[in-house]
Amino acid sequence: MKNSMFHSKRFWIGLSFFGGLVLASFLFTWYGKDLYSQTQVLIKGADGNVSQSAPFNPLVMPPFGSDRSGYNLFFKLIIGAKFTILFVFGICFIQLLVGTLLGSLLAYTPDSLQKFIEKVCKVYFFVPTVVLVNLFMMPLMIQSEHTGFQESIVIKQFLILCIVTLPNLILYISQEINLFMKKEYITSAIVLGARKFHLFRKHIWLSVKEILVILFLQQAVQLFTLLIYMGFFKVLIGGRKMVKDPFGGPPTAFSLTNEWSGLIGLNKNELLTAPWIILAPLVAFAISIFVLNLMVQGIKERLNTRFVPIPQKKQDSVVEEKKTTMSVDKFRFANMKPLYKGKDSSYE
Amino acid sequence: MKGFFIEKCIEFCICIVVIMVISYVPFVFWGNNPLSFTAFLQQIFTHGDAGNPMDMRQFPFWDKIWEPYIYSGIILLASTCLTVIIATCLSFGYVLSSLKVKKTIERCLVLIESIPDLLLIFMLQIFFVWLYKQTGINFVNIYAFGSKQAYFLPIVTMSLVPALHFFRIMVLFLLDEQNKPYVEFARAKGLSRKYILFVHLFRNVIYHLFNHLQSTFLVMISSLLLVEAAFNINGYMSFILKPFVLNPVTIAQWILLLFIPFYIVFTIAHFQVKRTTGGLANEK
Numbered sequence: 228m229k230n231s232m233f234h235s236k237r238f239w240i241g242l243s244f245f246g247g248l249v250l251a252s253f254l255f256t257w258y259g260k261d262l263y264s265q266t267q268v269l270i271k272g273a274d275g276n277v278s279q280s281a282p283f284n285p286l287v288m289p290p291f292g293s294d295r296s297g298y299n300l301f302f303k304l305i306i307g308a309k310f311t312i313l314f315v316f317g318i319c320f321i322q323l324l325v326g327t328l329l330g331s332l333l334a335y336t337p338d339s340l341q342k343f344i345e346k347v348c349k350v351y352f353f354v355p356t357v358v359l360v361n362l363f364m365m366p367l368m369i370q371s372e373h374t375g376f377q378e379s380i381v382i383k384q385f386l387i388l389c390i391v392t393l394p395n396l397i398l399y400i401s402q403e404i405n406l407f408m409k410k411e412y413i414t415s416a417i418v419l420g421a422r423k424f425h426l427f428r429k430h431i432w433l434s435v436k437e438i439l440v441i442l443f444l445q446q447a448v449q450l451f452t453l454l455i456y457m458g459f460f461k462v463l464i465g466g467r468k469m470v471k472d473p474f475g476g477p478p479t480a481f482s483l484t485n486e487w488s489g490l491i492g493l494n495k496n497e498l499l500t501a502p503w504i505i506l507a508p509l510v511a512f513a514i515s516i517f518v519l520n521l522m523v524q525g526i527k528e529r530l531n532t533r534f535v536p537i538p539q540k541k542q543d544s545v546v547e548e549k550k551t552t553m554s555v556d557k558f559r560f561a562n563m564k565p566l567y568k569g570k571d572s573s574y575e
Numbered sequence: 576m577k578g579f580f581i582e583k584c585i586e587f588c589i590c591i592v593v594i595m596v597i598s599y600v601p602f603v604f605w606g607n608n609p610l611s612f613t614a615f616l617q618q619i620f621t622h623g624d625a626g627n628p629m630d631m632r633q634f635p636f637w638d639k640i641w642e643p644y645i646y647s648g649i650i651l652l653a654s655t656c657l658t659v660i661i662a663t664c665l666s667f668g669y670v671l672s673s674l675k676v677k678k679t680i681e682r683c684l685v686l687i688e689s690i691p692d693l694l695l696i697f698m699l700q701i702f703f704v705w706l707y708k709q710t711g712i713n714f715v716n717i718y719a720f721g722s723k724q725a726y727f728l729p730i731v732t733m734s735l736v737p738a739l740h741f742f743r744i745m746v747l748f749l750l751d752e753q754n755k756p757y758v759e760f761a762r763a764k765g766l767s768r769k770y771i772l773f774v775h776l777f778r779n780v781i782y783h784l785f786n787h788l789q790s791t792f793l794v795m796i797s798s799l800l801l802v803e804a805a806f807n808i809n810g811y812m813s814f815i816l817k818p819f820v821l822n823p824v825t826i827a828q829w830i831l832l833l834f835i836p837f838y839i840v841f842t843i844a845h846f847q848v849k850r851t852t853g854g855l856a857n858e859k
Contacts, residue, residue, distance in 0.1 A: 346586045350593045352789060353834045355797035358815055362601045362826065455691050456801060460816060491693070502701050509694040517689035524685060 237525025241518045245312055252309035255302065284503060291507040300507045303490070307508075310486035311454065312515070314381075314464060318388050319446045322396055323439055325389070330400030331431075334408070335423060341401065348394045356391055357456040363387045364462045384464055392449065396442070403438060407431050437530060444523045451516050455509070458488025459495070487511055579849065583842050594834060598827035618824045640814065640832065647811035650729055651799060657734040658791070662741035663777075669742075670749050670772060684739065692736045692798050696805045699732055729802045737795045744787045748780045782848045789841055796833075 233239075283293045291300040333341060364387060371380050407413065413430055421429075457463070464486050490508040497504045599615055669680055706712075752758070753776065761771050796812070803813035815829055 343589070346589045347593055349586060350590050350597065350830075350834065352793055353796075353837060354594075354597075354830055355793065355800060357797055357800060358830075359597070361815070362598075366601070452691055455693050456797070459693060459801065459804065498697060498700065499704060502697070506694070506697065509691060509697065513690050513694055516691065517686065520685050520689050 235525040235529045237521045238529075241522035241525075244518050245316075245515070248305070248308045249312050252305050252307075252312075255305050256309070259302075284501070292501070292503040300504065304487065304507060304511050307486040307490065308511075310464065311488065314385070314486070315447055315450045315454065318385060318392075318450055319443050321385075321389050322393055322446060323443055326393060326396035326400055327435070327439065329393075330397045331404055331427060331435075333397060333401040334404035345398060348398055351394055356453060357460070359391050360387065360453065360457060361460060361462060363391065364457070368462055381464065388450070388453070392446070392453070396446065399442070400435070400438075404431055404435065407434050441523055441526055444519050444526075448516050448519050448523075451512055451519070454488040455491060455512055458490070458492040458508075461492045463489040463492065579846065583845075587838060590834065590838070591831070594830050595827060598830055599823050602823045615823050615827075640811065640829075643809055643814055644811045644832065646808070647799065647803070650726070650733065650802075650810070651795065653726075654730045654734040654737075654795065654799075657730060658738045658741055658795070661734060661738040662745055665738070665742045666745040666749060667772060669746055670753070671768065684743075688739055692732070693801060693805070695735060696732050696802065699728060700805075703728070725806050725808065729806050729808065733795065733798050733802050736798055737791050740794050741784075741787075741791050744791075745780065745784060748783045749776055752776050752780055782852050785844050785848050788844070792837065792841075 291304065293299050333344065364384065367380055367383055367387075408431070413426065416426060416430060454464075487508040491505055494504045595616065599612060669677060672680070749772075758771055758775065761775060762768075799810070800812040800815075802808070803810040804816060811832075815826070
């Protein structure tokens with residue numbers, strides 16, 4: 228297993244990045260309470276006069292500055308990291324579990340059913356996922372405004388996110404398995420009398436296993452972007468709290484968990500006055516997506532070096548696969564028929 | 576060809592049913608859903624929501640949606656053109672450049688692709704505000720405000736991310752096409768690389784690209800939603816975010832309005848591609 232993904236440096240860097248972040252986040256919540264709960268609203272100059280007030284820019288309060296109520300953004304981000312990261316990875320994990328199961332079941336169903344399900348899922352290619360998520364989440368959001376933070380809300384959101392992005396995954400996995408089924412060694416295994424389950428366990432699982440890791444990371448990237456979108460539209464993980472403005476303005480929303488996407492959506496209006504408040508969580512998202520992309524790249528390179536003929540990207544291989552099967556079919560059936568027909572017609 | 580259209584019609588009907596279900600189901604979770612499913616179906620196919628006196632906030636959907644719809648259509652069309660142009664230029668540059676340049680481009684791509692489009696939008700907004708502060712000249716409209724519509728910045732921001740996406744696909748196909756024997760033959764005849772790329776490769780690749788336009792389309796639609804919300808545009812996509820839209824009939828109509836035109840467009844494109852290439856490029 229010299230070329231397995233565990234030998235990829237980028238994979239380990241990424242893994243330690245996320246692990247470290249979550250660990251730091253937990254440590255800070257447990258032991259560093261005075262660090263993150265401490266607020267500083269005013270900075271006094273040497274002569275005792277107030278020189279600056281609350282949203283400090285990153286130069287005054289490194290590394291990310293502070294928000295309007297004086298919390299240090301860096302600690303806020305770290306505290307929120309564990310929610311965001313664990314939430315996303317948890318969804319990915321559950322999705323892959325369910326997706327692989329259903330996807331492989333789907334691959335074994337008759338062709339007509341597969342086509343039907345494909346058609347049902349076609350809508351997903353026209354309606355952005357954000358809209359669907361928004362639709363399903365809205366009732367929950369309004370509920371959370373009344374009840375405050377509840378674990379059941381988080382669980383419901385978790386399930387909604389799982390279900391909304393699942394169909395694509397199922398389709399993808401079943402297509403991928405269908406492709407493997409067309410390989411020659413599978414045919415010979417069937418000829419030798421392999422049962423369906425044996426086939427899956429011994430042959431297909433081996434190839435699917437490798438895709439799953441990449442799929443996991445890609446799903447995570449997708450979910451991170453989805454979270455940004457959701458945060459922007461004020462759909463927050465763990466619900467939101469509405470606090471009425473004492474001066475009669477529109478009620479402002481507060482995140483109940485402090486996770487990253489909430490920080491974006493709630494501080495939208497600060498963009499022109501204190502841009503760092505909103506840019507900091509976005510940068511955090513960008514960094515995590517970048518690390519995930521790096522991991523995907525590292526694993527792909529490892530996998531590519533293993534096979535002697537370099538496998539091309541998926542779409543191409545699908546095209547070629549189909550082409551070869553088609554030409555075989557033609558050679559056997561389609562080519563013969565017109566030949567006989569032509570002869571017949573000429574005799575008539 | 577007849578079979579093709581029949582299949583598409585069946586697919587279309589299935590999709591319509593799915594849309595109905597999707598727009599109805601979330602409101603089951605609301606609990607206090609005023610509409611039964613049959614009444615819901617009836618209302619969609621009659622005319623908007625005007626017939627329901629229960630809710631005071633309702634308004635004729637079609638009147639309200641028309642103007643934003645056209646506006647969003649213009650933005651979408653313009654940014655699609657821009658996307659294709661940018662992606663084409665980039666990929667031509669990529670294919671014609673040397674190995675060293677290619678590697679640096681690939682490195683940069685990973686970095687650029689990781690930037691969420693929201694960050695891009697905010698950076699551009701901040702940049703133009705900064706520019707305005709420095710020079711005192713208002714180059715572009717940052718926010719749509721009242722009757723003033725923002726065109727330039729939304730279009731640019733919307734086409735950047737999909738352009739990269741499209742560029743990837745294009746390069747993939749171009750490199751694949753480059754290994755085919757006819758390119759070698761053309762090279763042997765003494766045609767220049769540029770000529771082969773512009774005339775032969777591009778012409779052959781374009782049909783593959785049509786099939787992948789759909790995935791790019793989804794990227795664009797979701798970034799349109801974001802752009803409209805960020806630039807305060809009263810557009811078609813941001814219509815869904817308004818609180819009074821949250822009733823099943825309006826949402827079903829909204830999704831149908833999104834789905835039907837684009838489904839027809841993609842079906843026609845699919846058909847055209849199939850007819851010219853004999854179905855080979857359609858194998859997905």
